[in-house]
Amino acid sequence: MSDSEKWGWWTLGVVALIVAAYGAFVAFLGHGPATPSVFALLALTALPASSRRYFTGRRFDEREHQIASKAKQAGFGALWLAFVGLIMAIYFIKGWDATLTVPVWEFMETLWWAVTLLLAVEALTTIVLYRGGYHA
């Protein structure tokens, strides 16, 4: 398994952990300002990058660059769709002239979920392209 694939599986594992931890937090403590604290788990996604292996042994050739680039595109594409979906949902529910009052912790939580979505799609795309083959 290549380093990029390992990163993909690691990231998906962290995302699953975030979802599980968030679910448990909401179930036991309710939805409140404390729930975003589970997103501290996101820091784990930085672990492979900060490991010694990354700096000394990881190789990134032309195919891996292409896969990484496609994966990033897919991640940002998903983020864009989610953003448009969210805006449209707000429009249909509240209308264009509505004013939203959002607590800071909810705003922060939304941003964390956006990062989580981006990383999940990027990791999944990396794994799929590695497995299925990728033609430039």
Add this chain to the structure above:
Amino acid sequence: MPSPEPEITNHIRRLRFEHGEMTQENLAEQAGVTRHTIMALEAGKYFPSLLLAFRIARVFGAPVEQVFEYHGGEAK
């Protein structure tokens, strides 16, 4: 009538064996890529860039058209 999907095949596996059973790792090192890319090339899952095609051909000391073959998809 639409032309068939163009395809690039290669003889990397055969050439490796003809060159003292060169390992994928060894070829990858000389071509400056990872072993996974050599595996993907041999499995036909990846079409290399021109640069990589030439580098691989140079490792085998052969012209690029002896390593890679283009099939179908006639240019108009």
